[in-house]
Amino acid sequence: MSELIKKSAAELAAAVAAGEASAVEIATAHLDRIAAVDDKVRAFLHVATDDALAQAREVDRKRAAGEPLGALAGVPVAVKDLFTTIGMPTTCGSKILEGWVPPYESTVTQRLRGAGAVLIGKANMDEFAMGSSTENSGYGPSRNPWNLAKVPGGSSGGSAAAVAAFEAPLAIGTDTGGSIRQPASLCGIVGTKPTYGGSSRYGVVAFASSLDTPGPFGRTVLDAALLHAAMSGHDPMDSTSIDAPVPPVVEAARHGDVAGLRIGIVSEFSGDGYQPGVMSRFAEAVELLERLGAKVTEISCPHFKYALPAYYLIGPSEVSSNLARFDGMRYGLRVGGGSAEEVMAATRAAGFGAEAKRRIMLGTYALSSGYYDAYYGKAQQVRTLIIRDFEAAFGQVDVLISPPTPTTAFDIGERADDPLAMYLADLCTIPSNLAGNAAISVPIGLAPENGLPVGLQVMAPPLADDRVYRVAAAVEAAFTERWGHPLLAEAKGLS
Protein backbone atom coordinates (compact mmCIF):
# COMPACT_ATOMS: atom_id res chain seq x y z
CA MET A 1 0.00 0.00 0.00
CA SER A 2 1.46 3.32 -1.08
CA GLU A 3 2.15 5.86 1.67
CA LEU A 4 0.66 8.50 -0.64
CA ILE A 5 -2.88 7.43 0.18
CA LYS A 6 -2.35 8.19 3.88
CA LYS A 7 -1.42 11.78 3.21
CA SER A 8 -3.77 14.69 3.66
CA ALA A 9 -4.97 16.78 0.73
CA ALA A 10 -2.91 19.69 2.05
CA GLU A 11 0.23 17.51 2.06
CA LEU A 12 -0.48 16.12 -1.40
CA ALA A 13 -1.04 19.56 -2.94
CA ALA A 14 2.20 20.79 -1.34
CA ALA A 15 4.10 17.73 -2.60
CA VAL A 16 2.86 18.27 -6.15
CA ALA A 17 3.67 21.97 -6.06
CA ALA A 18 7.17 21.23 -4.75
CA GLY A 19 7.77 18.49 -7.31
CA GLU A 20 8.15 15.83 -4.59
CA ALA A 21 5.32 13.71 -6.03
CA SER A 22 3.66 13.72 -9.43
CA ALA A 23 -0.07 13.95 -9.87
CA VAL A 24 0.06 10.73 -11.88
CA GLU A 25 1.78 8.87 -9.01
CA ILE A 26 -0.86 10.16 -6.60
CA ALA A 27 -3.77 9.26 -8.88
CA THR A 28 -2.27 5.82 -9.51
CA ALA A 29 -1.85 5.16 -5.78
CA HIS A 30 -5.51 5.97 -5.17
CA LEU A 31 -6.72 3.99 -8.19
CA ASP A 32 -4.72 1.02 -6.87
CA ARG A 33 -6.33 1.44 -3.46
CA ILE A 34 -9.79 1.53 -5.07
CA ALA A 35 -8.97 -1.63 -7.02
CA ALA A 36 -7.81 -3.30 -3.80
CA VAL A 37 -10.66 -2.44 -1.44
CA ASP A 38 -13.71 -1.17 -3.30
CA ASP A 39 -15.20 -4.60 -3.87
CA LYS A 40 -15.66 -4.53 -0.08
CA VAL A 41 -16.49 -0.84 0.48
CA ARG A 42 -18.51 -0.25 -2.72
CA ALA A 43 -18.02 3.48 -2.42
CA PHE A 44 -17.90 4.05 -6.18
CA LEU A 45 -20.47 3.65 -8.93
CA HIS A 46 -17.93 4.66 -11.56
CA VAL A 47 -14.14 4.72 -11.32
CA ALA A 48 -12.81 7.17 -13.90
CA THR A 49 -9.43 5.49 -14.36
CA ASP A 50 -8.42 6.84 -17.77
CA ASP A 51 -10.03 10.24 -17.26
CA ALA A 52 -8.36 10.69 -13.86
CA LEU A 53 -4.94 9.78 -15.25
CA ALA A 54 -5.45 12.24 -18.11
CA GLN A 55 -6.36 14.99 -15.63
CA ALA A 56 -3.29 14.10 -13.55
CA ARG A 57 -0.99 14.18 -16.60
CA GLU A 58 -2.29 17.67 -17.36
CA VAL A 59 -1.37 18.83 -13.83
CA ASP A 60 2.12 17.38 -14.24
CA ARG A 61 2.46 19.03 -17.64
CA LYS A 62 1.49 22.40 -16.16
CA ARG A 63 4.01 22.05 -13.38
CA ALA A 64 6.76 21.06 -15.78
CA ALA A 65 5.90 24.05 -17.98
CA GLY A 66 5.99 26.41 -15.00
CA GLU A 67 2.31 27.31 -15.36
CA PRO A 68 0.40 28.31 -12.23
CA LEU A 69 -1.11 25.42 -10.28
CA GLY A 70 -4.47 25.53 -8.48
CA ALA A 71 -4.93 25.08 -4.74
CA LEU A 72 -5.82 21.38 -5.13
CA ALA A 73 -3.46 20.52 -8.00
CA GLY A 74 -3.05 16.76 -8.22
CA VAL A 75 -5.40 15.96 -5.31
CA PRO A 76 -7.94 13.21 -6.08
CA VAL A 77 -11.58 13.99 -5.29
CA ALA A 78 -14.50 11.53 -5.22
CA VAL A 79 -17.69 13.08 -6.60
CA LYS A 80 -21.17 12.19 -5.37
CA ASP A 81 -23.01 10.81 -8.37
CA LEU A 82 -25.49 13.67 -8.64
CA PHE A 83 -23.01 16.31 -9.85
CA THR A 84 -23.19 16.38 -13.64
CA THR A 85 -19.83 15.56 -15.16
CA ILE A 86 -19.00 15.61 -18.86
CA GLY A 87 -17.54 12.27 -19.89
CA MET A 88 -18.57 10.44 -16.71
CA PRO A 89 -21.95 8.81 -16.12
CA THR A 90 -24.28 10.47 -13.61
CA THR A 91 -26.93 8.18 -12.18
CA CYS A 92 -27.96 9.79 -8.86
CA GLY A 93 -28.00 6.21 -7.58
CA SER A 94 -31.10 5.60 -9.68
CA LYS A 95 -31.91 3.02 -12.31
CA ILE A 96 -33.91 5.70 -14.12
CA LEU A 97 -30.62 7.41 -15.09
CA GLU A 98 -28.51 4.29 -15.63
CA GLY A 99 -25.86 4.99 -18.24
CA TRP A 100 -26.73 8.66 -18.65
CA VAL A 101 -23.72 10.84 -19.50
CA PRO A 102 -24.58 14.52 -18.99
CA PRO A 103 -23.96 17.03 -21.77
CA TYR A 104 -22.97 19.73 -19.28
CA GLU A 105 -20.76 20.14 -16.21
CA SER A 106 -21.78 21.26 -12.72
CA THR A 107 -20.27 24.52 -11.48
CA VAL A 108 -18.75 22.80 -8.45
CA THR A 109 -16.89 20.13 -10.44
CA GLN A 110 -15.88 22.75 -13.02
CA ARG A 111 -14.31 24.81 -10.21
CA LEU A 112 -12.54 21.76 -8.82
CA ARG A 113 -11.12 20.98 -12.25
CA GLY A 114 -9.97 24.60 -12.41
CA ALA A 115 -8.24 24.20 -9.04
CA GLY A 116 -6.31 21.23 -10.45
CA ALA A 117 -8.20 18.56 -8.53
CA VAL A 118 -8.34 15.12 -10.14
CA LEU A 119 -11.93 13.83 -10.28
CA ILE A 120 -11.33 10.15 -9.64
CA GLY A 121 -14.83 8.72 -9.83
CA LYS A 122 -18.50 8.96 -8.99
CA ALA A 123 -19.56 7.95 -5.50
CA ASN A 124 -22.57 5.88 -4.49
CA MET A 125 -25.55 7.52 -2.80
CA ASP A 126 -29.14 6.97 -1.78
CA GLU A 127 -31.32 7.37 -4.85
CA PHE A 128 -31.66 11.09 -5.65
CA ALA A 129 -30.09 11.77 -2.22
CA MET A 130 -33.10 10.46 -0.32
CA GLY A 131 -31.91 8.36 2.58
CA SER A 132 -29.48 8.06 5.47
CA SER A 133 -27.64 4.82 4.69
CA THR A 134 -27.05 4.38 0.89
CA GLU A 135 -29.41 1.40 1.09
CA ASN A 136 -31.78 3.31 -1.21
CA SER A 137 -29.19 3.24 -3.99
CA GLY A 138 -30.43 1.38 -7.06
CA TYR A 139 -26.96 -0.21 -7.21
CA GLY A 140 -26.72 -1.66 -3.68
CA PRO A 141 -25.37 -0.15 -0.45
CA SER A 142 -21.88 1.09 0.35
CA ARG A 143 -20.20 -0.27 3.48
CA ASN A 144 -18.73 1.48 6.48
CA PRO A 145 -14.91 1.13 6.49
CA TRP A 146 -15.01 0.79 10.30
CA ASN A 147 -17.22 -2.30 10.09
CA LEU A 148 -18.38 -3.64 6.74
CA ALA A 149 -21.68 -4.91 8.20
CA LYS A 150 -22.66 -1.32 9.02
CA VAL A 151 -24.00 1.48 6.84
CA PRO A 152 -21.72 4.43 6.06
CA GLY A 153 -24.66 6.82 6.50
CA GLY A 154 -26.24 8.77 3.72
CA SER A 155 -27.21 10.06 1.45
CA SER A 156 -23.57 10.96 0.56
CA GLY A 157 -22.44 7.62 2.02
CA GLY A 158 -20.21 6.61 -0.90
CA SER A 159 -18.34 9.92 -0.66
CA ALA A 160 -17.79 9.49 3.10
CA ALA A 161 -16.80 5.83 2.78
CA ALA A 162 -14.30 6.62 0.01
CA VAL A 163 -12.53 9.17 2.21
CA ALA A 164 -12.59 6.97 5.32
CA ALA A 165 -11.26 4.00 3.30
CA PHE A 166 -8.34 6.09 1.92
CA GLU A 167 -9.67 5.68 -1.63
CA ALA A 168 -9.61 9.48 -1.96
CA PRO A 169 -8.37 12.20 0.39
CA LEU A 170 -11.36 14.39 -0.43
CA ALA A 171 -14.94 13.97 -1.61
CA ILE A 172 -17.86 16.21 -2.39
CA GLY A 173 -21.43 15.53 -1.39
CA THR A 174 -24.68 17.37 -0.90
CA ASP A 175 -26.51 18.04 2.36
CA THR A 176 -30.29 18.51 2.14
CA GLY A 177 -31.23 17.21 5.59
CA GLY A 178 -27.89 16.03 6.95
CA SER A 179 -26.54 14.04 4.00
CA ILE A 180 -22.96 15.25 4.54
CA ARG A 181 -22.79 15.61 8.34
CA GLN A 182 -24.45 12.30 9.23
CA PRO A 183 -22.22 10.08 7.01
CA ALA A 184 -19.16 12.09 8.14
CA SER A 185 -20.11 11.29 11.73
CA LEU A 186 -20.73 7.60 11.01
CA CYS A 187 -17.43 7.21 9.13
CA GLY A 188 -15.23 9.20 11.55
CA ILE A 189 -14.32 12.00 9.15
CA VAL A 190 -15.03 15.73 8.73
CA GLY A 191 -18.00 16.94 6.68
CA THR A 192 -19.49 20.40 6.23
CA LYS A 193 -22.82 21.79 5.14
CA PRO A 194 -21.94 25.29 3.92
CA THR A 195 -24.37 28.18 4.19
CA TYR A 196 -27.22 27.63 1.68
CA GLY A 197 -26.33 29.58 -1.45
CA GLY A 198 -22.63 29.53 -0.58
CA SER A 199 -21.95 26.69 -3.04
CA SER A 200 -23.62 26.47 -6.42
CA ARG A 201 -26.45 24.06 -7.22
CA TYR A 202 -25.95 24.42 -10.98
CA GLY A 203 -25.49 20.89 -12.31
CA VAL A 204 -26.55 19.29 -9.03
CA VAL A 205 -29.51 17.08 -9.88
CA ALA A 206 -32.24 18.55 -7.70
CA PHE A 207 -33.78 16.82 -4.69
CA ALA A 208 -35.22 19.68 -2.58
CA SER A 209 -34.08 22.88 -4.22
CA SER A 210 -34.63 25.16 -1.23
CA LEU A 211 -32.41 22.94 0.95
CA ASP A 212 -29.79 21.22 -1.29
CA THR A 213 -26.28 22.38 -0.39
CA PRO A 214 -23.07 20.99 -1.93
CA GLY A 215 -20.22 20.62 0.56
CA PRO A 216 -16.88 18.96 1.35
CA PHE A 217 -15.61 15.82 3.10
CA GLY A 218 -12.02 15.40 4.32
CA ARG A 219 -10.08 13.43 6.88
CA THR A 220 -8.91 16.66 8.52
CA VAL A 221 -10.61 19.97 9.23
CA LEU A 222 -8.04 21.80 7.09
CA ASP A 223 -8.63 19.47 4.13
CA ALA A 224 -12.38 20.04 4.33
CA ALA A 225 -11.76 23.80 4.44
CA LEU A 226 -9.45 23.71 1.41
CA LEU A 227 -12.11 21.86 -0.58
CA HIS A 228 -14.86 24.13 0.76
CA ALA A 229 -12.96 27.20 -0.45
CA ALA A 230 -12.21 25.68 -3.86
CA MET A 231 -15.80 24.61 -4.60
CA SER A 232 -17.68 27.65 -3.26
CA GLY A 233 -18.52 31.18 -4.31
CA HIS A 234 -21.07 33.13 -6.28
CA ASP A 235 -22.42 31.57 -9.47
CA PRO A 236 -24.68 33.51 -11.84
CA MET A 237 -26.01 30.15 -13.09
CA ASP A 238 -27.70 29.50 -9.72
CA SER A 239 -30.31 32.12 -8.87
CA THR A 240 -30.10 31.27 -5.16
CA SER A 241 -26.33 31.67 -5.06
CA ILE A 242 -25.20 34.34 -2.57
CA ASP A 243 -23.18 37.18 -4.09
CA ALA A 244 -20.70 37.52 -1.24
CA PRO A 245 -17.09 36.46 -0.66
CA VAL A 246 -16.48 32.90 0.55
CA PRO A 247 -16.00 33.09 4.34
CA PRO A 248 -12.31 32.69 5.37
CA VAL A 249 -12.63 28.97 6.12
CA VAL A 250 -9.03 27.96 5.40
CA GLU A 251 -7.64 30.68 7.64
CA ALA A 252 -10.06 29.54 10.37
CA ALA A 253 -9.09 25.88 9.95
CA ARG A 254 -5.43 26.81 10.36
CA HIS A 255 -6.15 28.71 13.59
CA GLY A 256 -8.45 26.58 15.71
CA ASP A 257 -9.40 28.50 18.83
CA VAL A 258 -12.37 28.58 21.19
CA ALA A 259 -10.95 30.80 23.96
CA GLY A 260 -13.71 33.15 25.11
CA LEU A 261 -16.15 31.70 22.58
CA ARG A 262 -19.78 31.40 23.72
CA ILE A 263 -21.09 27.93 22.90
CA GLY A 264 -24.71 26.80 23.32
CA ILE A 265 -25.75 23.16 23.75
CA VAL A 266 -29.11 22.58 22.07
CA SER A 267 -31.08 21.18 25.00
CA GLU A 268 -33.71 19.52 22.76
CA PHE A 269 -31.11 17.18 21.22
CA SER A 270 -30.61 14.65 24.02
CA GLY A 271 -32.63 12.12 25.98
CA ASP A 272 -34.66 9.19 24.67
CA GLY A 273 -33.35 7.68 21.46
CA TYR A 274 -29.80 8.99 21.91
CA GLN A 275 -27.24 6.21 22.18
CA PRO A 276 -25.30 6.29 25.50
CA GLY A 277 -21.89 6.28 23.78
CA VAL A 278 -22.91 9.22 21.60
CA MET A 279 -23.91 11.20 24.69
CA SER A 280 -20.82 10.24 26.74
CA ARG A 281 -18.50 11.36 23.92
CA PHE A 282 -20.56 14.54 23.56
CA ALA A 283 -20.17 15.26 27.29
CA GLU A 284 -16.43 14.68 26.97
CA ALA A 285 -16.26 17.16 24.07
CA VAL A 286 -18.13 19.74 26.13
CA GLU A 287 -15.62 19.34 28.97
CA LEU A 288 -12.79 19.72 26.49
CA LEU A 289 -14.29 22.89 25.00
CA GLU A 290 -14.60 24.36 28.49
CA ARG A 291 -11.03 23.45 29.28
CA LEU A 292 -9.96 25.21 26.07
CA GLY A 293 -11.58 28.39 27.34
CA ALA A 294 -15.08 28.31 25.81
CA LYS A 295 -18.10 29.44 27.82
CA VAL A 296 -20.65 26.67 27.42
CA THR A 297 -24.33 27.08 28.29
CA GLU A 298 -27.55 25.23 27.47
CA ILE A 299 -29.91 26.87 25.01
CA SER A 300 -33.47 25.82 24.32
CA CYS A 301 -34.70 25.94 20.73
CA PRO A 302 -38.35 25.01 21.35
CA HIS A 303 -39.40 24.57 17.72
CA PHE A 304 -36.56 22.23 16.74
CA LYS A 305 -38.75 19.24 17.62
CA TYR A 306 -40.96 20.22 14.69
CA ALA A 307 -38.02 20.39 12.26
CA LEU A 308 -38.18 16.70 11.33
CA PRO A 309 -41.91 16.65 10.50
CA ALA A 310 -41.61 19.98 8.65
CA TYR A 311 -38.69 18.61 6.64
CA TYR A 312 -40.61 15.47 5.69
CA LEU A 313 -43.30 17.70 4.22
CA ILE A 314 -41.11 20.33 2.52
CA GLY A 315 -38.55 17.85 1.14
CA PRO A 316 -41.06 15.44 -0.41
CA SER A 317 -43.14 18.34 -1.79
CA GLU A 318 -40.12 19.68 -3.64
CA VAL A 319 -39.18 16.13 -4.69
CA SER A 320 -42.57 15.42 -6.19
CA SER A 321 -42.06 18.49 -8.36
CA ASN A 322 -38.34 18.04 -9.14
CA LEU A 323 -38.58 14.36 -10.04
CA ALA A 324 -41.44 15.04 -12.45
CA ARG A 325 -38.75 15.68 -15.06
CA PHE A 326 -37.94 11.98 -15.16
CA ASP A 327 -40.65 11.07 -17.61
CA GLY A 328 -38.87 8.81 -20.08
CA MET A 329 -39.08 11.38 -22.87
CA ARG A 330 -35.78 13.26 -23.10
CA TYR A 331 -33.17 11.20 -21.23
CA GLY A 332 -32.82 8.10 -19.12
CA LEU A 333 -34.98 5.02 -19.01
CA ARG A 334 -38.08 4.51 -21.18
CA VAL A 335 -40.33 1.54 -20.50
CA GLY A 336 -43.50 0.23 -22.12
CA GLY A 337 -45.73 1.36 -24.96
CA GLY A 338 -49.06 3.05 -25.46
CA SER A 339 -49.74 6.71 -24.76
CA ALA A 340 -47.19 9.14 -23.33
CA GLU A 341 -48.94 8.99 -19.98
CA GLU A 342 -48.77 5.19 -19.91
CA VAL A 343 -45.09 5.24 -20.85
CA MET A 344 -44.35 7.83 -18.16
CA ALA A 345 -46.13 5.85 -15.45
CA ALA A 346 -44.48 2.57 -16.46
CA THR A 347 -41.04 4.19 -16.75
CA ARG A 348 -41.27 5.85 -13.35
CA ALA A 349 -42.60 2.70 -11.69
CA ALA A 350 -39.71 0.68 -13.12
CA GLY A 351 -36.98 3.30 -12.66
CA PHE A 352 -37.60 4.66 -9.17
CA GLY A 353 -36.92 2.71 -5.99
CA ALA A 354 -39.24 2.40 -3.00
CA GLU A 355 -38.09 5.50 -1.10
CA ALA A 356 -38.32 7.76 -4.15
CA LYS A 357 -41.85 6.49 -4.73
CA ARG A 358 -42.81 7.04 -1.08
CA ARG A 359 -41.54 10.60 -1.10
CA ILE A 360 -43.04 11.53 -4.47
CA MET A 361 -46.44 10.35 -3.24
CA LEU A 362 -46.02 12.03 0.13
CA GLY A 363 -45.21 15.29 -1.64
CA THR A 364 -48.09 14.88 -4.04
CA TYR A 365 -50.36 14.43 -1.03
CA ALA A 366 -48.96 17.45 0.85
CA LEU A 367 -49.40 19.68 -2.19
CA SER A 368 -52.91 18.43 -3.04
CA SER A 369 -55.67 21.00 -2.99
CA GLY A 370 -57.48 20.74 0.32
CA TYR A 371 -54.35 19.57 2.16
CA TYR A 372 -51.89 22.27 1.09
CA ASP A 373 -52.54 24.68 3.98
CA ALA A 374 -52.63 21.96 6.63
CA TYR A 375 -49.36 20.36 5.58
CA TYR A 376 -47.07 22.25 3.20
CA GLY A 377 -48.18 25.71 4.34
CA LYS A 378 -47.86 24.78 8.00
CA ALA A 379 -44.41 23.31 7.43
CA GLN A 380 -43.28 26.55 5.78
CA GLN A 381 -44.45 28.44 8.88
CA VAL A 382 -42.52 26.05 11.11
CA ARG A 383 -39.52 26.89 8.99
CA THR A 384 -39.90 30.54 9.98
CA LEU A 385 -40.16 29.57 13.67
CA ILE A 386 -36.97 27.50 13.43
CA ILE A 387 -35.12 30.44 11.86
CA ARG A 388 -36.36 32.59 14.75
CA ASP A 389 -35.12 30.01 17.29
CA PHE A 390 -31.68 30.17 15.67
CA GLU A 391 -31.73 33.99 15.64
CA ALA A 392 -32.61 34.08 19.33
CA ALA A 393 -29.89 31.52 20.14
CA PHE A 394 -27.24 33.33 18.11
CA GLY A 395 -28.11 36.47 20.03
CA GLN A 396 -26.73 34.73 23.12
CA VAL A 397 -23.99 32.42 21.80
CA ASP A 398 -21.53 32.32 18.90
CA VAL A 399 -22.14 28.70 17.90
CA LEU A 400 -24.52 25.90 18.81
CA ILE A 401 -23.43 22.30 19.33
CA SER A 402 -25.19 18.92 19.39
CA PRO A 403 -24.59 15.36 18.30
CA PRO A 404 -24.85 15.24 14.47
CA THR A 405 -27.09 12.17 14.71
CA PRO A 406 -28.52 10.19 17.65
CA THR A 407 -26.62 6.94 17.04
CA THR A 408 -23.46 5.44 15.61
CA ALA A 409 -23.56 3.47 12.34
CA PHE A 410 -26.38 0.92 12.30
CA ASP A 411 -26.53 -2.49 10.64
CA ILE A 412 -27.22 -2.76 6.93
CA GLY A 413 -30.86 -3.84 6.70
CA GLU A 414 -31.78 -2.72 10.23
CA ARG A 415 -33.97 0.23 9.19
CA ALA A 416 -34.34 -0.52 5.48
CA ASP A 417 -38.12 -0.93 5.46
CA ASP A 418 -38.94 1.30 8.43
CA PRO A 419 -38.99 4.81 6.95
CA LEU A 420 -39.78 6.60 10.20
CA ALA A 421 -36.85 4.95 12.01
CA MET A 422 -34.56 5.88 9.12
CA TYR A 423 -35.79 9.49 9.15
CA LEU A 424 -34.68 9.87 12.80
CA ALA A 425 -31.05 9.79 11.62
CA ASP A 426 -31.59 13.38 10.39
CA LEU A 427 -33.13 14.67 13.63
CA CYS A 428 -30.26 16.96 14.68
CA THR A 429 -29.07 18.08 11.25
CA ILE A 430 -32.34 19.24 9.66
CA PRO A 431 -32.72 22.58 11.52
CA SER A 432 -29.61 23.98 9.81
CA ASN A 433 -31.01 23.00 6.41
CA LEU A 434 -34.35 24.64 7.09
CA ALA A 435 -32.56 27.81 8.28
CA GLY A 436 -29.86 27.69 5.57
CA ASN A 437 -26.97 28.21 8.00
CA ALA A 438 -23.53 26.57 8.26
CA ALA A 439 -22.72 23.39 10.18
CA ILE A 440 -19.94 20.83 10.44
CA SER A 441 -19.42 17.36 11.87
CA VAL A 442 -15.99 16.62 13.36
CA PRO A 443 -14.91 13.30 14.96
CA ILE A 444 -14.75 13.22 18.78
CA GLY A 445 -14.04 9.56 19.49
CA LEU A 446 -15.57 6.11 19.52
CA ALA A 447 -18.68 4.92 21.31
CA PRO A 448 -17.45 2.59 24.09
CA GLU A 449 -20.25 0.07 23.49
CA ASN A 450 -19.37 -0.70 19.86
CA GLY A 451 -16.12 1.04 18.93
CA LEU A 452 -17.79 3.08 16.17
CA PRO A 453 -17.12 6.77 15.49
CA VAL A 454 -19.06 9.64 17.02
CA GLY A 455 -19.08 13.20 15.70
CA LEU A 456 -19.76 16.65 17.11
CA GLN A 457 -22.01 19.03 15.20
CA VAL A 458 -21.14 22.74 15.32
CA MET A 459 -23.67 25.20 13.87
CA ALA A 460 -23.13 28.90 13.07
CA PRO A 461 -25.22 31.68 11.50
CA PRO A 462 -25.47 32.02 7.71
CA LEU A 463 -22.17 33.13 6.14
CA ALA A 464 -20.26 32.45 9.39
CA ASP A 465 -18.92 29.19 7.94
CA ASP A 466 -15.43 30.11 9.17
CA ARG A 467 -16.68 29.89 12.77
CA VAL A 468 -17.55 26.18 12.51
CA TYR A 469 -14.06 25.48 11.14
CA ARG A 470 -12.38 27.47 13.94
CA VAL A 471 -14.20 25.39 16.57
CA ALA A 472 -13.74 22.08 14.71
CA ALA A 473 -10.01 22.71 14.27
CA ALA A 474 -9.60 23.35 18.01
CA VAL A 475 -11.53 20.18 18.85
CA GLU A 476 -9.55 18.14 16.32
CA ALA A 477 -6.18 19.39 17.61
CA ALA A 478 -7.02 18.72 21.26
CA PHE A 479 -8.43 15.24 20.66
CA THR A 480 -5.66 14.19 18.28
CA GLU A 481 -3.12 15.19 20.92
CA ARG A 482 -5.00 13.20 23.56
CA TRP A 483 -5.36 10.10 21.35
CA GLY A 484 -1.81 10.32 20.04
CA HIS A 485 -3.00 9.63 16.47
CA PRO A 486 -5.88 10.51 14.13
CA LEU A 487 -9.11 8.66 14.94
CA LEU A 488 -9.11 6.84 11.58
CA ALA A 489 -5.91 5.03 12.57
CA GLU A 490 -8.22 2.86 14.71
CA ALA A 491 -10.53 1.83 11.86
CA LYS A 492 -10.22 -1.93 11.45
CA GLY A 493 -12.94 -2.79 8.94
CA LEU A 494 -10.49 -3.25 6.07
CA SER A 495 -7.56 -4.80 7.93
Next chain:
Amino acid sequence: MPITRDEVAHLARLSRLALSDEELDHLAPQLDQIISSVAQVQEVAADGIPQTTHATGLVNVYRADEPVHCLTPEQALSGAPAVELQRFKVPRILVEE
Protein backbone atom coordinates in the same frame (compact mmCIF):
# COMPACT_ATOMS: atom_id res chain seq x y z
CA MET B 1 -58.29 10.34 9.31
CA PRO B 2 -56.41 7.35 7.89
CA ILE B 3 -55.29 7.35 4.25
CA THR B 4 -57.15 4.64 2.37
CA ARG B 5 -55.70 2.33 -0.23
CA ASP B 6 -57.97 4.01 -2.81
CA GLU B 7 -56.49 7.40 -1.96
CA VAL B 8 -52.99 5.99 -2.32
CA ALA B 9 -53.92 4.56 -5.73
CA HIS B 10 -55.19 8.02 -6.71
CA LEU B 11 -51.93 9.63 -5.51
CA ALA B 12 -49.98 7.09 -7.57
CA ARG B 13 -51.95 8.07 -10.65
CA LEU B 14 -51.40 11.78 -10.01
CA SER B 15 -47.69 11.01 -9.52
CA ARG B 16 -47.52 9.04 -12.80
CA LEU B 17 -46.39 5.88 -11.02
CA ALA B 18 -47.87 2.63 -12.35
CA LEU B 19 -47.62 0.78 -9.04
CA SER B 20 -48.43 -2.91 -8.68
CA ASP B 21 -51.08 -4.13 -6.24
CA GLU B 22 -48.32 -5.41 -3.96
CA GLU B 23 -46.66 -2.00 -3.93
CA LEU B 24 -49.96 -0.29 -3.13
CA ASP B 25 -50.61 -2.75 -0.30
CA HIS B 26 -47.13 -2.09 1.09
CA LEU B 27 -47.13 1.69 0.65
CA ALA B 28 -50.61 2.50 1.93
CA PRO B 29 -49.94 1.77 5.64
CA GLN B 30 -46.47 3.34 5.42
CA LEU B 31 -47.81 6.59 3.94
CA ASP B 32 -50.55 6.64 6.55
CA GLN B 33 -47.97 6.23 9.32
CA ILE B 34 -45.69 8.93 7.89
CA ILE B 35 -48.50 11.40 7.34
CA SER B 36 -49.82 10.91 10.89
CA SER B 37 -46.33 11.60 12.15
CA VAL B 38 -45.60 14.72 10.08
CA ALA B 39 -49.03 16.09 11.00
CA GLN B 40 -47.33 17.17 14.26
CA VAL B 41 -46.59 20.46 12.49
CA GLN B 42 -50.28 21.26 12.97
CA GLU B 43 -49.75 21.41 16.77
CA VAL B 44 -47.70 24.57 16.39
CA ALA B 45 -49.69 27.72 16.98
CA ALA B 46 -48.51 29.66 13.97
CA ASP B 47 -51.33 32.08 13.21
CA GLY B 48 -49.86 35.14 11.56
CA ILE B 49 -46.43 33.55 11.14
CA PRO B 50 -45.16 34.13 7.59
CA GLN B 51 -44.10 31.17 5.48
CA THR B 52 -40.43 30.72 4.57
CA THR B 53 -39.93 29.27 1.10
CA HIS B 54 -36.15 29.45 1.20
CA ALA B 55 -33.62 30.81 3.61
CA THR B 56 -31.62 33.45 1.78
CA GLY B 57 -34.47 35.91 1.28
CA LEU B 58 -33.32 36.61 -2.29
CA VAL B 59 -36.06 37.63 -4.73
CA ASN B 60 -36.10 38.05 -8.49
CA VAL B 61 -32.49 37.33 -9.31
CA TYR B 62 -31.64 37.84 -12.97
CA ARG B 63 -28.50 37.39 -14.99
CA ALA B 64 -27.56 39.96 -17.60
CA ASP B 65 -29.44 39.19 -20.82
CA GLU B 66 -26.41 38.30 -22.89
CA PRO B 67 -26.22 35.57 -25.52
CA VAL B 68 -24.08 32.65 -24.39
CA HIS B 69 -23.27 29.27 -25.85
CA CYS B 70 -25.93 26.63 -25.37
CA LEU B 71 -26.10 22.91 -26.06
CA THR B 72 -25.89 21.76 -29.66
CA PRO B 73 -28.81 19.63 -30.89
CA GLU B 74 -26.53 16.59 -30.77
CA GLN B 75 -25.62 17.29 -27.13
CA ALA B 76 -29.21 17.97 -26.14
CA LEU B 77 -30.37 14.73 -27.77
CA SER B 78 -27.42 12.65 -26.57
CA GLY B 79 -29.36 10.93 -23.77
CA ALA B 80 -32.73 10.65 -25.51
CA PRO B 81 -34.45 7.25 -25.56
CA ALA B 82 -35.59 7.89 -29.15
CA VAL B 83 -34.68 10.54 -31.72
CA GLU B 84 -36.05 11.35 -35.16
CA LEU B 85 -35.27 14.25 -37.48
CA GLN B 86 -33.13 15.93 -34.79
CA ARG B 87 -36.04 15.90 -32.36
CA PHE B 88 -37.11 13.95 -29.25
CA LYS B 89 -39.38 11.16 -30.43
CA VAL B 90 -42.16 10.58 -27.90
CA PRO B 91 -45.27 8.39 -27.70
CA ARG B 92 -48.58 9.90 -28.77
CA ILE B 93 -49.88 12.42 -26.23
CA LEU B 94 -53.50 12.62 -27.42
CA VAL B 95 -55.84 9.65 -27.15
CA GLU B 96 -58.90 9.34 -29.39
CA GLU B 97 -62.09 9.16 -27.33
